[in-house]
Amino acid sequence: MRAHCGLKPNSRRKILTKAEALRIIKLLSALESWAFSQTDNRSLPDYLVEDIGNAMVLLERVILDKNT
Numbered sequence: 354m355r356a357h358c359g360l361k362p363n364s365r366r367k368i369l370t371k372a373e374a375l376r377i378i379k380l381l382s383a384l385e386s387w388a389f390s391q392t393d394n395r396s397l398p399d400y401l402v403e404d405i406g407n408a409m410v411l412l413e414r415v416i417l418d419k420n421t
Contacts, residue, residue: 376404376408
């Protein structure tokens with residue numbers, strides 16, 4: 354099993370670092386590659402599911418903080 358990209362939400366911090374933004378871009382690229390390579394109905398790898406959830410938390414924090 355492949356290691357996840359290292360996205361971990363930190364509730365004390367409200368900004369998204371450049372490194373985290375780059376990891377999200379790489380995550381989206383991996384997701385796109387996985388989707389285009391599917392010829393059967395295999396599920397998304399667990400590490401991508403976890404990283405997508407963490408990326409969502411980070412992005413929600415950035416968006417909601419800037420709009421409040």
